Amino acid sequence: MYRYDEFDHKLVQERVQQFRHQVKRRLSGELTEDQFKPLRLMNGLYLQLHAYMLRVNVPYGAMTSRQMRKFAHVARTYDRGFGHFTTRQNIQYNWVKLEETPNLLAELAEVEVTGIQSSGNCVRNITSDHYAGRIKDELADPRVYCELLRQYTVLHPEFSFLPRKFKIAVTGSPKDRAAVALHDIGLRMHLNDSGKLGFEVLVGGGQGRTPVIAKTIREWLSPEHLMAYVEAILRVYNLNGRRDNIHKARIKIIVNQLGIDRYRELVDQEFDRIKGDVKGIPEAEIQRIKAYFAPPEYEELPDFTDKLSTLRLADKAFDLWMSSNVAEHKIRGYAIVNLTLKAPDRVPGDITATAMDAVADLADEYSLGEMRVNHRQNLVFVDVKQMDLHNLWQKLGPLELATPNLGQLTDMITCPGLDYCNLANARSIPVAQDINKHFVDVDRLIAIGDFTVNISGCMNACGHHHVGNVGILGVDKHGTEFFQLTLGGSSDEGASLGDRLGRALPQEEVPAAIEAIVDTYMDIREDDERFLDTYRRIGMVPFKEAVYGSADTKVVV
Amino acid sequence: MSQMIIANRLIDGLVIYMGPKGEWVGSISEGAVFENEHDAQRWLVVAQQAVEDSVVVDPYLIDIDAGGGKSLPVGARETIRAFGPSVRTDLLEDAEGNGG
Amino acid sequence: MGLIKEGKLVNDPFKNVSDCETVPAKGPVIVSIDQWMVRRDDLLKRSDLIGIWLKSDEHPETIAGDLAYLSLVALEFPSFRDGRAYSYARLLRDKYVFSGEIRAVGDVLLDQLHFMARSGFDAFEVESEDPLDAYNIAAADYSVWYQQTGDGRLSAAELRGKGIRR
Ligand code: SF4
Numbered sequence: 001m002y003r004y005d006e007f008d009h010k011l012v013q014e015r016v017q018q019f020r021h022q023v024k025r026r027l028s029g030e031l032t033e034d035q036f037k038p039l040r041l042m043n044g045l046y047l048q049l050h051a052y053m054l055r056v057n058v059p060y061g062a063m064t065s066r067q068m069r070k071f072a073h074v075a076r077t078y079d080r081g082f083g084h085f086t087t088r089q090n091i092q093y094n095w096v097k098l099e100e101t102p103n104l105l106a107e108l109a110e111v112e113v114t115g116i117q118s119s120g121n122c123v124r125n126i127t128s129d130h131y132a133g134r135i136k137d138e139l140a141d142p143r144v145y146c147e148l149l150r151q152y153t154v155l156h157p158e159f160s161f162l163p164r165k166f167k168i169a170v171t172g173s174p175k176d177r178a179a180v181a182l183h184d185i186g187l188r189m190h191l192n193d194s195g196k197l198g199f200e201v202l203v204g205g206g207q208g209r210t211p212v213i214a215k216t217i218r219e220w221l222s223p224e225h226l227m228a229y230v231e232a233i234l235r236v237y238n239l240n241g242r243r244d245n246i247h248k249a250r251i252k253i254i255v256n257q258l259g260i261d262r263y264r265e266l267v268d269q270e271f272d273r274i275k276g277d278v279k280g281i282p283e284a285e286i287q288r289i290k291a292y293f294a295p296p297e298y299e300e301l302p303d304f305t306d307k308l309s310t311l312r313l314a315d316k317a318f319d320l321w322m323s324s325n326v327a328e329h330k331i332r333g334y335a336i337v338n339l340t341l342k343a344p345d346r347v348p349g350d351i352t353a354t355a356m357d358a359v360a361d362l363a364d365e366y367s368l369g370e371m372r373v374n375h376r377q378n379l380v381f382v383d384v385k386q387m388d389l390h391n392l393w394q395k396l397g398p399l400e401l402a403t404p405n406l407g408q409l410t411d412m413i414t415c416p417g418l419d420y421c422n423l424a425n426a427r428s429i430p431v432a433q434d435i436n437k438h439f440v441d442v443d444r445l446i447a448i449g450d451f452t453v454n455i456s457g458c459m460n461a462c463g464h465h466h467v468g469n470v471g472i473l474g475v476d477k478h479g480t481e482f483f484q485l486t487l488g489g490s491s492d493e494g495a496s497l498g499d500r501l502g503r504a505l506p507q508e509e510v511p512a513a514i515e516a517i518v519d520t521y522m523d524i525r526e527d528d529e530r531f532l533d534t535y536r537r538i539g540m541v542p543f544k545e546a547v548y549g550s551a552d553t554k555v556v557v
Numbered sequence: 558m559s560q561m562i563i564a565n566r567l568i569d570g571l572v573i574y575m576g577p578k579g580e581w582v583g584s585i586s587e588g589a590v591f592e593n594e595h596d597a598q599r600w601l602v603v604a605q606q607a608v609e610d611s612v613v614v615d616p617y618l619i620d621i622d623a624g625g626g627k628s629l630p631v632g633a634r635e636t637i638r639a640f641g642p643s644v645r646t647d648l649l650e651d652a653e654g655n656g657g
Numbered sequence: 658m659g660l661i662k663e664g665k666l667v668n669d670p671f672k673n674v675s676d677c678e679t680v681p682a683k684g685p686v687i688v689s690i691d692q693w694m695v696r697r698d699d700l701l702k703r704s705d706l707i708g709i710w711l712k713s714d715e716h717p718e719t720i721a722g723d724l725a726y727l728s729l730v731a732l733e734f735p736s737f738r739d740g741r742a743y744s745y746a747r748l749l750r751d752k753y754v755f756s757g758e759i760r761a762v763g764d765v766l767l768d769q770l771h772f773m774a775r776s777g778f779d780a781f782e783v784e785s786e787d788p789l790d791a792y793n794i795a796a797a798d799y800s801v802w803y804q805q806t807g808d809g810r811l812s813a814a815e816l817r818g819k820g821i822r823r
Contacts, residue, residue, distance in 0.1 A: 021794075
């Protein structure tokens with residue numbers, strides 16, 4: 001895990017000091033709201049429906065227990081006792097006071113987290129695989145490159161006023177848990193023909209009102225050229241991206257307009273000019289950062305699987321949790337544990353200060369003090385001894401952090417929606433809660449298997465609805481909340497965008513529609529086929545008929 | 558349609574409404590209801606001044622349903638702004654710092 | 658409004674000549690790129706310094722061949738949100754190796770001065786009652802940078818490499 005040195009600390013302190021001064025100028029009236037707004041946004045401070053909302057970056061999703069305790073402290077002291085984890089590996093506080101924000105940010109800076117660039121037309125929090133460094137199929141730990149990119153992009157003098165926001169994700173595994181194809185830049189590690197590690201570089205992916213799957217701009221990039229290549233992509237975008245229309249300003253639009261080949265040509269020209277530049281990241285710096293991510297000192301442990309089997313046989317609830325929430329660790333005797341923030345009657349992604357403290361304590365006791373947050377709004381303990389699993393499970397239960405539904409239909413991504421968000425058309429959270437009420441039968445959920453439901457309150461798509469197996473998008477129809485369903489989305493290595501099912505439904509009809517879709521799938525699937533595969537094989541028609549009836553199907557084109 | 562003026566208070570961002578004397582109040586129940594467009598526009602000018610004076614941010618008029626003895630906002634968005642997230646009724650709190 | 662150069666408030670020796678004005682016989686002038694194209698020969702006959710004003714959609718590439726004749730390029734920020742001039746400044750310094758003055762004009766916000774300075778700007782038209790004071794406050798905002806951007810200042814990574822501590 002990266003730790004700030006005096007340079008990092010100084011920079012962040014200077015940032016807080018600058019913001020303190022800006023807030024003072026705003027409160028005294030020296031700055032107007034128009035002038036101040038971009039300054040506060042660059043520090044993650046929004047004005048939402050109820051108050052100021054602060055978005056804090058968890059860099060590439062990795063946290064220590066000390067940071068989690070600070071998150072709890074902030075929730076208690078500066079907000080109303082809870083926080084919300086988002087799909088961008090951020091935590092959000094919903095009732096932050098402007099005048100207190102500089103102090104709050106100073107407290108966060110002590111534990112090396114910030115709101116810098118969690119908003120604004122700049123490079124946002126670099127996101128990554130939440131299993132990074134702990135999973136067998138990984139080629140190398142992507143966090144090393146994430147941290148290099150973090151430092152490279154924080155307060156970048158040239159790229160802080162891009163045409164639009166810019167998101168970068170990195171994965172070190174062929175299995176993509178970081179949705180890299182849905183980012184402005186997606187980096188996917190792989191070996192070239194001579195077996196050397198490098199990156200496939202994807203560009204121009206994104207969600208929002210014009211969802212696009214990223215295209216490959218470079219098949220293989222040597223890691224030492226990563227910054228130069230990213231710089232070339234950013235410079236070409238900064239100079240050519242559209243600035244006349246906010247809805248056409250993302251890089252995906254200019255990549256489509258120019259065509260990927262022309263964009264590649266421009267980037268390559270620039271890259272060729274700058275790549276030989278002595279101003280790369282010094283090798284010593286790369287080694288320094290690598291050292292931070294060296295694996296912890298694992299104990300020599302026996303494989304505990306057999307003993308666990310006995311415990312699993314004895315306790316069905318434990319068995320369920322083991323099969324759904326626990327993943328294999330690359331080191332013998334250890335396991336990866338997912339803490340789902342998806343208890344049925346809870347707000348997905350929300351966690352109270354009390355629970356945060358408890359999680360921090362448990363991380364110290366069972367996970368070497370480290371944890372992660374993933375883009376599906378769950379927490380992860382990455383270094384749990386297999387022999388501790390049963391104890392840990394017993395302690396997570398009362399905290400409502402052991403709901404055994406990871407990857408299942410009720411593990412829904414849900415954006416804050418109209419309950420909090422200024423841009424929303426509709427409430428996302430109540431829809432998730434309604435669906436939950438319809439899917440209480442654990443055995444049925446297991447039988448359904450892998451099934452992602454992603455809900456966004458508007459077309460900005462913070463809830464990733466385009467890439468949910470079932471996507472649910474809130475729309476406003478003459479002042480009433482309606483929901484548009486899509487089918488067949490996926491954010492993994494075979495990413496695809498969902499297709500529209502039909503006309504939008506009122507909120508009360510959504511759960512029944514999901515039921516109909518699920519029943520149809522269960523009827524027509526072959527063997528253990530996932531919903532996504534059934535949909536890809538069969539297409540929309542049976543699902544459409546199930547939801548709207550056959551008469552309707554003919555009408556809707 | 559009756560109207561009220563809603564805004565955020567600059568210093569803490571909390572939702573506030575314009576009161577009968579042009580002051581700002583933290584609860585919709587204490588806000589002034591304007592019965593005609595002329596009044597509403599006149600008070601909106603006062604609210605704009607409060608923006609200039611760096612007291613409030615983003616004031617605008619909202620429609621109010623004054624039937625049933627209570628002034629209630631029309632539509633989900635303004636109801637949520639007035640009474641808090643519909644999914645966290647345990648957190649009901651207004652700008653005066655009550656509750657929560 | 659004041660012009661800040663090398664950390665000092667200075668008198669601007671240049672005169673901005675708009676497209677409908679005639680170029681004065683003497684004295685340094687700043688002209689638009691259109692004027693430069695049209696009156697290039699006349700301007701070069703004068704013995705005084707010449708600067709060019711680029712709008713945010715005018716790429717310095719168009720004058721790359723002429724930079725030897727120019728002592729100043731003014732890059733305009735039509736709005737502080739339009740960040741193209743940062744890249745223009747970097748290209749001017751790194752790619753076209755321009756060593757003359759790069760002046761920030763237009764919507765030059767104090768809170769962005771450090772970004773501009775690090776991208777290669779060395780003169781700033783600052784809108785403020787006390788431009789020097791405002792500049793000094795803004796210039797003191799940061800002492801650590803992560804990026805190498807060719808303004809000569811060392812990045813955190815370079816300082817670490819040299820074993821220098823803060
Ligand atoms: S998707 Fe829309 S409603 Fe949901 S958080 Fe994003 S902007 Fe808000």
